[in-house]
Amino acid sequence: MPKTLFVINPNCNRNVTQVMDAALTPLRHADLPRIQCITLSAGPAAIQSQSDVDMAAVHVRRFAEEHLDEAAGFITACFSDPGLHALREIKGTLSLGISxxxxxxxxxxxxxxxxxxxxxxxxxxxxxxxxxxxxxxxxxxxxxxxxxxxxxxxxxxxxxxxxxxxxxxxxxxxxxxxxxxxxxxxxxxxxxxxxxxxxxxxxxxxxxxxxxxxxxxxx
Amino acid sequence: MPKTLFVINPNCNRNVTQVMDAALTPLRHADLPRIQCITLSAGPAAIQSQSDVDMAAVHVRRFAEEHLDEAAGFITACFSDPGLHALREIKGTLSLGISxxxxxxxxxxxxxxxxxxxxxxxxxxxxxxxxxxxxxxxxxxxxxxxxxxxxxxxxxxxxxxxxxxxxxxxxxxxxxxxxxxxxxxxxxxxxxxxxxxxxxxxxxxxxxxxxxxxxxxxx
Amino acid sequence: MPKTLFVINPNCNRNVTQVMDAALTPLRHADLPRIQCITLSAGPAAIQSQSDVDMAAVHVRRFAEEHLDEAAGFITACFSDPGLHALREIKGTLSLGISxxxxxxxxxxxxxxxxxxxxxxxxxxxxxxxxxxxxxxxxxxxxxxxxxxxxxxxxxxxxxxxxxxxxxxxxxxxxxxxxxxxxxxxxxxxxxxxxxxxxxxxxxxxxxxxxxxxxxxxx
Amino acid sequence: MPKTLFVINPNCNRNVTQVMDAALTPLRHADLPRIQCITLSAGPAAIQSQSDVDMAAVHVRRFAEEHLDEAAGFITACFSDPGLHALREIKGTLSLGISxxxxxxxxxxxxxxxxxxxxxxxxxxxxxxxxxxxxxxxxxxxxxxxxxxxxxxxxxxxxxxxxxxxxxxxxxxxxxxxxxxxxxxxxxxxxxxxxxxxxxxxxxxxxxxxxxxxxxxxx
Amino acid sequence: MPKTLFVINPNCNRNVTQVMDAALTPLRHADLPRIQCITLSAGPAAIQSQSDVDMAAVHVRRFAEEHLDEAAGFITACFSDPGLHALREIKGTLSLGISxxxxxxxxxxxxxxxxxxxxxxxxxxxxxxxxxxxxxxxxxxxxxxxxxxxxxxxxxxxxxxxxxxxxxxxxxxxxxxxxxxxxxxxxxxxxxxxxxxxxxxxxxxxxxxxxxxxxxxxx
Amino acid sequence: MPKTLFVINPNCNRNVTQVMDAALTPLRHADLPRIQCITLSAGPAAIQSQSDVDMAAVHVRRFAEEHLDEAAGFITACFSDPGLHALREIKGTLSLGISxxxxxxxxxxxxxxxxxxxxxxxxxxxxxxxxxxxxxxxxxxxxxxxxxxxxxxxxxxxxxxxxxxxxxxxxxxxxxxxxxxxxxxxxxxxxxxxxxxxxxxxxxxxxxxxxxxxxxxxx
The missing domain is CATH 3.40.50.12500 (Rossmann fold)
Structure with a gap:
């Protein structure tokens, strides 16, 4: 299982990504799938409105399409789960939302x-x-x-x-x-x-x- | 009330827009707000997946932002109501979804x-x-x-x-x-x-x- | 469409009917159906109990039966919607309740x-x-x-x-x-x-x- | 407890009242409250529409008001429970609906x-x-x-x-x-x-x- | 109907059983089924945890099995209804829970x-x-x-x-x-x-x- | 984490335990907590009635109490989740139900x-x-x-x-x-x-x- 579980922070705030990343330390282990937290640099500064969510949904899905080959799975990591159900339409990979x-x-x-x-x-x-x-x-x-x-x-x-x-x-x-x-x-x-x-x-x-x-x- | 109620077909299928347009004939009248059915040419051929809906949501919201001055209101005219809640975040205009x-x-x-x-x-x-x-x-x-x-x-x-x-x-x-x-x-x-x-x-x-x-x- | 949309105040308080009537001014127009607010003089002074509602239901339905020929539709205008579902049993006319x-x-x-x-x-x-x-x-x-x-x-x-x-x-x-x-x-x-x-x-x-x-x- | 539990058949079909009455035989006993099934002769032949129910509600409530002194309680005995909540507004007596x-x-x-x-x-x-x-x-x-x-x-x-x-x-x-x-x-x-x-x-x-x-x- | 309706207090607190027993006085009568409140001496002092409830469920069911011949019915008399659905699996007897x-x-x-x-x-x-x-x-x-x-x-x-x-x-x-x-x-x-x-x-x-x-x- | 995650089959059917055990193979790994499937020999042959569930609940909880020191957590492995909420009352350990x-x-x-x-x-x-x-x-x-x-x-x-x-x-x-x-x-x-x-x-x-x-x- 050399593939990566991508944890996608759909806003462009790298601090948030770092906080997440640190929080996942106990879940990292040689024998578990590799976890990579990424920041969507095209995303908004924060996701607060529905319009932010809708925009983020598109970016999240695009990221997934571009990283399918390396991916063990995708997690959309904003409490509004942007793009979750679109991710799930990609067959053959695991997609979860943090909310x-x-x-x-x-x-x-x-x-x-x-x-x-x-x-x-x-x-x-x-x-x-x-x-x-x-x-x-x-x-x-x-x-x-x-x-x-x-x-x-x-x-x-x-x-x-x-x-x-x-x-x-x-x-x-x-x-x-x-x-x-x-x-x-x-x-x-x-x-x-x-x-x-x-x-x-x-x-x-x-x-x-x-x-x-x-x-x-x-x- | 010289402004327009935009009925937005978020797919690019003009036949669908024409069908809608015809269906609204009984609701058109000199004294009622003007109703205009438009086709989002940037939209997908049909909206069937959640990914289509998410993409359409962004287009629908963008259309609304670009037509705010002329708009009496917006209707997102696909049964998945793409962009409805983002439209509603635009204060001072009426936004409804057909679903x-x-x-x-x-x-x-x-x-x-x-x-x-x-x-x-x-x-x-x-x-x-x-x-x-x-x-x-x-x-x-x-x-x-x-x-x-x-x-x-x-x-x-x-x-x-x-x-x-x-x-x-x-x-x-x-x-x-x-x-x-x-x-x-x-x-x-x-x-x-x-x-x-x-x-x-x-x-x-x-x-x-x-x-x-x-x-x-x-x- | 020369027929009338009857807005029935099922209590006998004419002040309430006048308040309603004034509130509907923006919805009156030569090209829209005529709206007539009426007071059910046989109704109670106010509709507060279920017993009031049940009694009002009978009066509302009776009014509708007596005015079917002139009616475009009926609205039962008390927040308990007295008679709404009985009105709806009259086929061929629109019946709505304000609640x-x-x-x-x-x-x-x-x-x-x-x-x-x-x-x-x-x-x-x-x-x-x-x-x-x-x-x-x-x-x-x-x-x-x-x-x-x-x-x-x-x-x-x-x-x-x-x-x-x-x-x-x-x-x-x-x-x-x-x-x-x-x-x-x-x-x-x-x-x-x-x-x-x-x-x-x-x-x-x-x-x-x-x-x-x-x-x-x-x- | 010499008072009576009235079981009110709100339609005027005496056969229905007789069927009910027979069904209650096992519940009749010297030491239990007296049960009396009555037919509302003013009621409709059958209660099938909401309009029937609304009309019956008024009759049921009126019967209760007229028999309060003798009543241990009232049961509205049609599966639409006509008048139930109006009966319940009469304080100090038990009111139930068969439905x-x-x-x-x-x-x-x-x-x-x-x-x-x-x-x-x-x-x-x-x-x-x-x-x-x-x-x-x-x-x-x-x-x-x-x-x-x-x-x-x-x-x-x-x-x-x-x-x-x-x-x-x-x-x-x-x-x-x-x-x-x-x-x-x-x-x-x-x-x-x-x-x-x-x-x-x-x-x-x-x-x-x-x-x-x-x-x-x-x- | 010489049989007994058992009201089972599944904790071993006899005071609680006495309180219940007193509360049932108006429901006791020569012509009604005999009501007997019993204390499950094997039960806990009080039923507060789910573990207490699960344990009580077993005792309640066992009591019922041992008293089936004399029973008109069983009531599990703790507000968590311990054993209620297990009692109901005993066909041919009435089982109710107080909650x-x-x-x-x-x-x-x-x-x-x-x-x-x-x-x-x-x-x-x-x-x-x-x-x-x-x-x-x-x-x-x-x-x-x-x-x-x-x-x-x-x-x-x-x-x-x-x-x-x-x-x-x-x-x-x-x-x-x-x-x-x-x-x-x-x-x-x-x-x-x-x-x-x-x-x-x-x-x-x-x-x-x-x-x-x-x-x-x-x- | 040398402790054990106990997967408790609350019936006494060892075949069922073996089926479970085999199904968990992909989840076993040196770096993951040890998983042990056990059969409750005191349990019934199958858990089909509520009475079986109630009885199993007591056995499951008892097993957990007796194995607390070695336990990383407990899973009650019957689709009625016997004892789940009682397990959860044991603070400081993870308890889950398969259903x-x-x-x-x-x-x-x-x-x-x-x-x-x-x-x-x-x-x-x-x-x-x-x-x-x-x-x-x-x-x-x-x-x-x-x-x-x-x-x-x-x-x-x-x-x-x-x-x-x-x-x-x-x-x-x-x-x-x-x-x-x-x-x-x-x-x-x-x-x-x-x-x-x-x-x-x-x-x-x-x-x-x-x-x-x-x-x-x-x-």
Whole structure:
């Protein structure tokens, strides 16, 4: 299995790609498929609107077509899963989305899922996705930290905002598992988990976790 | 209200645009907003895969941006509603999708909606859309006529296939209202309705119908 | 199309009928079907209980039977849609309900619908209606202003109460579109929309908007 | 508890009332509340349309108001539960509907409920009711015997049609419990149950069963 | 009908059994089936975890097998309904669970059900049960009093906590009917109902109420 | 990570354990956690009734408690996931169920899931599980091959029955992904997949696939 699992950051923010890359360290191993995080330099600075998502979808699919020969599989690594279903139309390769995988993983950890969003504008889009997945009944709420992707790197402020959002999801909405609703939050996962006392699912890790063994199985 | 309601056929098949255009005749009137059906010449020959939809979404949004000044509103006229939510992010203009409008209209006509699809590949995508809309409970089935957009123009074969699909939806699935799951079927609406004895919603007509008075209201 | 679209206020409160009538001004035009708002003088002073609704249903249907010859269509203009499904059994005419149309319209504007009710007693009845429509998943909450239909005419108090309810729906429930849950609130629509910063759907306007073009189509 | 539980047949067909009355024999006992089946002579010959239901709702409520002093409770005994929610607005008395009780009872017997309807026209109305109850997910199908209430008394033909419908619900839809979707089918319950090998819930019996002990509890 | 309806308290806390027993007084009568509340001495002190429930399920089923000859029916009397579906596999006897019956009963009283739990740990399990029943749409919230079964006997503290929980369910979640989410709260039902002004369903009473007439019917 | 991932076959049929064990070969590797399939000798010959499931739940949990020190995690390997939620109450270890994992995996492969059951008796239990998971909307049907676990080893007959069931799920129910609803069918996966032309998810493989990387992550 010398091929590569491509984890595609569809925005052009290399910091986000580095955060992801670091988060995947525990999943890298000589005997596991090689994982490569890439930045789509043609992508937008951040993916916040539906228009960003639609544009990213096209870039993600194009990247996949151009890297089919080397690919063990593709992961679209933005919480709106741009291009996921178009990737899946490429037969013979595994394609996963970090949002879908995070939600599915959370369903196997708790009963009542709360999601921490970056910006409030994404929330309706996420609800559409959960409706499409048919899992809306399991989502008890989504609360935004209302910060830009750029501002994500200010650690202490971001952690504080995430803990506050997580606490509302736990106490007001009754969540018993949390999902980080953005690809760039991985570095803060442990802090949030400890502060709130609920398991926290980081979506890129969730997707790569679901991918690794399935690549072995050939699914 | 001298502005134009653009009905955007996102594939490059001018026959489909002509069929739509003809179907809108009853809705054209001096005192109603002007309706213009346009063909996206950059679009694919037909929109059947999710990849087609994603690509079309970008083109549809671009068209809207380029025609904002003249526009009273935009209708994305493919049953996968490419670009609908990106259009809606353009504030101050009305944006509707023919699939969404057809489904909403059907909900005010019958209780149990059956959909006639062009090709089987689209069916899972449509179910995702109905899940996102939160109306899955009202859809009793979708049956495909399994014909290409190109083959749509062979009238008698197409009508025959549509009647057969409609009948299955009525008799096996219990539909009491039908929706045509494609923008290019309008010419066959009356034949199907009469043959099956159920109301049939044609999506482009449904969308333009929903748009016209809302343009007056400024919604 | 010299026939009339009857908008039936099923309570006997002429003020409510006048409010509706004024709200429909933008939808009146020489080339559109004539719209006539009528008050059912045999109706109750207000429709707040289910018993009121059931009684109104009978009156609404009777009115329709007596005016079939002149009618282009009928709209039952109370947010409980009294008689809607009985109207629909009259073949060959268009029948819509303001509640159903308001909800369907809101689904094409936002993702998460909040409803402003007049009185708390109506809320369970509305939830039954949304369940019957199969759209409950899209409704994030309903908050009552707890005022009588009579008290609706005190503008400043009513607007204040509506803004407060709308704000709770936006901030606590996450609504991104609001629906006015009563036929008599139309005059306050703009004030509420501006104060809250969310689109507000007025149900009688929504229903007449959906009706006008469909009458042309003969649906 | 010398008061009476009124079981109101809202159509004027005395045969139906007699069938009900006979079906309740096992539930009559000196120590249980007195059960009286009454025919609403002002009601229609059969309740098949929504218009029939709306009219019946008014009659049922009026009967209850006129008999409040003698009443232990009221059961509206038509499978469309006419007037149920209006009855429930009368505080201090128990009001149940045979459809609601039959469905709730069936949920405690099997997982996948199939319903045998009299006429196909009622099916959409029943689905609206199950949506309003929020139990649609448990209903796997409804099949009509397509016979009038009048024709119900021809036993052998009716039983044959019911068994055929029940068999389709079992074999094609996967039902593991059946509900009779009409108040006048009680006499055939045992035959259908034995022929099909699934439990069959008769709605008037289900409602009276739910009522009897609740009357003792004062709920 | 000399046989016995066994109401099985699957924990070994005899106080809970006594509370139940007292709550059933209005349902005992010479002409009704005999009701016997029993304590499973092999059961745990309280049933709070899923592991407790699984263990209790085995004991409940074993008890039923050992008492089949004397039994008119079995009620598993813990709000997690341990063993309910295993009991139902014993053909020819009636088996009900107090949770299922309480929820079904509440659906015939109000539209929006709120549940008062003992401990927060049970809440996800209860949501799983409502999902399995297909009635999640009707449950608006569950709030825990966060007290142990042992602490239930301190009346004034418990009532105070239940009223507080009930008030949150009414005011914040919009409940119009409440369910006690534990078998041992019966003694406080009237106090809670009066304080909050909503009907309160006690689950053991609900289950025995549903059972009594069904035993006569042989269902 | 010298610890073991225990895959617990909760019935005492060693053939089933061997089939599982063989199916996991591709997932075994020096650098991945050790996978050990064990047979619960105290378990029943097959798990077909709810009573079997309840009993198995207790045995599964007991096994886990006795092997905590050596365990990296536990998988309950019967399609009814006996003991899953009790396992999850053991903090600090990963617990998964093959049914839950198979369903979640299938949701990331297709839109409309069809399930092939062993025996018809299990179907209502499976629907309860999908309701509890909140994913019922994605399941289009379940069809049983109506064979005992013992008969599973007759390969050609079993494959024939599975293909027939799969075909009904594809053609009549519209499934675009299939799930094997039993732990002992793994050997036939490829044959069924090829014959039907839809992806087929084998539940034990799905669960171990989900587990392996999560063990590395410490989730």
């Amino acid at each position: 879908e995988c995070a939600m599915l993983t959370s369903l196997s950890i708790g009963q009542r899922v709360g999601v921490i969003a970056m910006v409030p504008e994404s929330i309706p889009r996420h609800y559409r996705a959960w409706g499409a997945m048919g899992i809306s009944q399991r989502v008890v709420g989504e609360v935004s930290i209302d910060r830009s992707v750029a501002a994500l790197s200010e650690a202490s402020e971001t952690i504080k905002a995430m803990i506050e959002s997580g606490r509302r999801l736990k106490e007001e909405c009754g969540a018993d598992v949390l999902v980080m609703g953005c690809a760039g939050m991985a570095a803060y996962r442990d802090s949030v988990e400890q502060a709130i006392g609920l398991p926290v699912v980081e979506p890129t890790q969730a997707a790569v976790s679901m991918a690794l063994a399935r690549l072995r199985m050939g699914w | 969404e409008c057809a489904m909403l209209t059907s909900l005010s006509i019958g209780q149990r909606v059956g959909v006639i699809a062009m090709v089987p590949e689209s069916i899972p995508r449509h179910y995702r859309a109905w899940g996102a809309m939160g109306i899955s409970q009202r859809v009793v089935g979708e049956v495909s006529i399994d014909r290409s957009v190109a083959a749509l123009s062979e009238a008698s074969e197409t009508i025959k296939a549509m009647i057969e699909s409609g009948r299955r939806l009525k008799e096996e699935c219990g539909a009491d209202v039908l929706v045509m799951g494609c923008a290019g079927m309008a010419a066959y609406r009356d034949s199907v309705e009469q043959a099956i004895g159920l109301p049939v919603v044609e999506p482009t007509q449904a969308a333009v119908s929903m748009a016209l008075a809302r343009l007056r209201m400024g919604w | 159903e149309c308001a909800m369907l319209t809101s689904l094409s504007i936002g993702q998460r619908v909040g409803v402003i009710a007049m009185v708390p007693e109506s809320i369970p009845r509305h939830y039954r209606a949304w369940g019957a429509m199969g759209i409950s998943q899209r409704v994030v909450g309903e908050v009552s202003i707890d005022r009588s239909v009579a008290a609706l005419s005190e503008a400043s108090e009513t607007i204040k109460a509506m803004i407060e309810s709308g704000r709770r729906l936006k901030e606590e429930c996450g609504a991104d579109v609001l629906v006015m849950g009563c036929a008599g609130m139309a005059a306050y629509r703009d004030s509420v929309e501006q104060a809250i910063g969310l689109p507000v759907v007025e149900p009688t306007q929504a229903a007449v908007s959906m009706a006008l073009a469909r009458l042309r189509m003969g649906w | 609601e009780c039959a469905m709730l009872t069936s949920l405690s017997i099997g997982q996948r409920v199939g319903v045998i309807a009299m006429v196909p026209e009622s099916i959409p109305r029943h689905y609206r009711a199950w949506g309003a109850m929020g139990i649609s997910q448990r209903v796997v199908g409804e099949v009509s015997i397509d016979r009038s209430v009048a024709a119900l008394s021809e036993a052998s033909e009716t039983i044959k049609a019911m068994i055929e419908s029940g068999r389709r619900l079992k074999e094609e839809c996967g039902a593991d419990v059946l509900v009779m979707g009409c108040a006048g089918m009680a006499a055939y319950r045992d035959s259908v149950e034995q022929a099909i090998g699934l439990p069959v819930v008769e709605p008037t019996q289900a409602a009276v069963s739910m009522a009897l002990a609740r009357l003792r509890m004062g709920w | 299922e019956c309480a929820m079904l009963t509440s659906l015939s009283i109000g539209q929006r059900v709120g549940v008062i739990a003992m401990v927060p740990e049970s809440i996800p399990r209860h949501y799983r049960a409502w999902g399995a029943m297909g009635i999640s749409q009707r449950v608006v919230g569950e709030v825990s009093i966060d007290r142990s079964v042992a602490a239930l006997s301190e009346a004034s503290e418990t009532i105070k906590a239940m009223i507080e929980s009930g008030r949150r369910l009414k005011e914040e979640c919009g409940a119009d009917v409440l369910v006690m989410g534990c078998a041992g709260m019966a003694a406080y039902r009237d106090s809670v109902e009066q304080a909050i002004g909503l009907p309160v369903v006690e689950p053991t009473q609900a289950a025995v109420s549903m059972a009594l007439a069904r035993l006569r019917m042989g269902w | 839950e994992c198979a369903m979640l995996t299938s949701l990331s492969i297709g839109q409309r899931v069809g399930v092939i059951a062993m025996v018809p008796e299990s179907i209502p239990r499976h629907y309860r599980a999908w309701g509890a998971m909140g994913i019922s909307q994605r399941v289009v049907g379940e069809v049983s091959i109506d064979r005992s676990v013992a008969a599973l080893s007759e390969a050609s007959e079993t494959i024939k029955a599975m293909i027939e069931s799969g075909r009904r799920l594809k053609e009549e129910c519209g499934a675009d992904v299939l799930v094997m609803g039993c732990a002992g069918m793994a050997a036939y996966r490829d044959s069924v997949e090829q014959a039907i032309g839809l992806p087929v998810v084998e539940p034990t493989q799905a669960a171990v696939s989900m587990a392996l990387a999560r063990l590395r992550m410490g989730w």
